[in-house]
Amino acid sequence: MNQSLTDQEKKILAREKASRKSNIQRRRISQNIAFTFLWLIGLAAIAILVWIIGYVFTKGLSTVNLEFLTTRPAGGFDGEGGISTTIVTTVYLVIFTLSIAAPLGIGAAIYFVEYANEAQNRSKFIQWLVRIARTGVEVLAGVPSIIFGLFGFAVFVSYMKLGFSLLSAGLSGACLVLPVIIRTTEEALLAVPESYREGSLGLGATKWQTVIGVVLPTAIPGIVTGIVLSVGRIISETAVFWVTLGGSYRLPQNLMSSGRTLALHVYMLATETRAFDKALGTSAILIMIIMILNLAINLSSKYFQKRLSGK
């Protein structure tokens, strides 16, 4: 076949071949550069993380022992004692906050996703309300936590005269995590295939039966993720609880008791005492809890995925 080509044509063919070759090389080089760059960014991020955690752990873990975990803080300029009551207070606060925020948040999300559209068609007023509520949730999600704290202080602590207490802190904390729960639940509900709803309604189930029987069970993994995220948020929050929970390191006796969470304890140790090593030790415990929570999210979502896909 080549014999039929003229010299001119052969030249053009050769040039084309060469240019195609160099093109491939150029593309390969630019791809390699991009890959290297991305690798470096990734490594930098990991390095910073390892540095922080490593610093806290190496400096902090020396103070951590069974005694540290089981004795109550003794106060004082040297930050004496352990962290036992702060752990318990943290657990109390998490449970109390979530028992308010979870039903409210999940309920609101169900309304937004499953019912709002339908209701909006019925009246302009409802449509307007829903729009306001949605915008509200979005704005709340972006509000700095100290604002929630000030709000809680102004409304719960002062105006409602609940004082520095688990109750004030729980209500303020609920305001803080409500947007998180609403948004993650909304996302989880939206991720439930429309075909499940159609399938259920097509069988003659009511809307409510559909939501309870099919939609919620399917959305559980997403909702659980949202709740675990909220737990993390409550555990790591300082600003809100600083102005609503007080700072007492005694074990709270009831909802009206003041208290001190782990994060708050870290803050107070660091700012009001000389026991910086204990602050780091408490921080190490906090980081460990957060890590365990993340692990729990991963494991639970894997478990649910497995259960839902039936494999």
Next chain:
Amino acid sequence: MPRETLDSKLTQIQNEIYLLGSMVEQAILDATNTLKTRDLKEAKRIFEEDTVINEKRFALENAIIILLATQQPFARDLRLLAAMLLVVNELERMADYAKGIAKINIKIGKSDIDIPVRDFQKMAEQSVSMLHRSLSAFIEQNPNQAAAIPQEDDIVDELYTKIYHATIQYAITNPSYMDQANDILWIAHNLERFADRVTNICERTIFITTGELMEMSSNDDETDLSDF
């Protein structure tokens, strides 16, 4: 058009059917002609060449079945392919009549019986003319043209009746020629059946265009029976 492959294949098969039709026309004309020339070698050739027509028919049938399987036609396409299947079958049977005539011709051999060559030729020419027009109508899918053709079968039938009576008369007066008279009757019968089958092709043309299957015979075998 989304159906170009099917359409071009259909046209191709139609052309092949037209070609097969021409071969059949030539065969029946040649067979009748050799009755006149008494060229027995030629008759033998016609007899043997029927296999070519048979092979062509099988090839066409195969092509149609492949189209049915691979294109899954519906409605008019389906009717057209089903009709084609029948038409190629009809053409093959018509060719068998030419073959039959050639065979009888050889059988008559050197016998000096008087063959009504003129009438046979008239029958053959009329039948071929009908076949030719019916195939045109089939390929153009022209139901009006197709509907007019079966009536012309009467001309062939009349010639057949004429030959029939003359031959019976001849056999009565010349009983020693009974065998050959019987042969003559068979030739006439073959030509008459050949023309009858043209009607079937016309029926298919109307089926393609209207989707209706109906009997079109003008005055068929039943009326002939009254002559016996």
Next chain:
Amino acid sequence: MRSLQSNGKPKITAKNFNLFYGDFQALKEINVDIPEHSITSIIGPSGCGKSTFLRSINRMNELIPCVKTTGKIFLDANDIFTQDVVELRKQVGMVFQRPNPFPKSIFDNVAYGPRAHGLKNKAVLEEIVEKSLTDAALWDEVKDNLHKSGLALSGGQQQRLCIARALAVEPQVILMDEPASALDPIATLKIEELIQNLKKEYTIVIVTHNMQQAARASDHTMVFNMNPDRSGYIIEYGKTSQIFTNPHEKITEDYISGRFG
């Protein structure tokens, strides 16, 4: 009125039925009788309202905001629009385009409908589950794994599970919206075979894009087409054998022989 010369009495009747999405008219003047204990397929070009009409029969369209209808649809002699929608959907089951078993066990999938309608007795539920799965030609394949998730089944099995789930409510009509379009050919044929057996007890209406399927699997065929304003209407309705060999309308002819547009 496009009624059919059929022996069966009409199970579903549409009278001057129109459907609008907001200002857009999706279905125009649908007048049709669907005979009882038969399989009726709905074919037609995309976007001509086949599924919309199907989903009108169990009022599934009401899930979409801004849908309005005029005219009537009757199930037997009852106006479906004055009936309680839950009650209607109990009588008119539906199978969807993609198999959509719930992320529950096979047993719970099939028992879902009866449970939603208030049945609690475990023995009765077990009986219904077995019968429904048997009727859906799935029992032999899953009887040892009823606790397994419905999602662990193959696509074809999932669709048969969905059919079993619909049967468990004991409907009179089963609507199928392209039930085999997501399945492989063998699974498709299994579903078609299954439908043939179901028509003894149920009236089946099936929307399909697959003309061979409509030709193979249905007794009657309804051909939808689009007006110039994109609203859908029935151009031809008749016995499947007639529609696919000798349609009366040129548009039907063009559509089923693949020469549309």
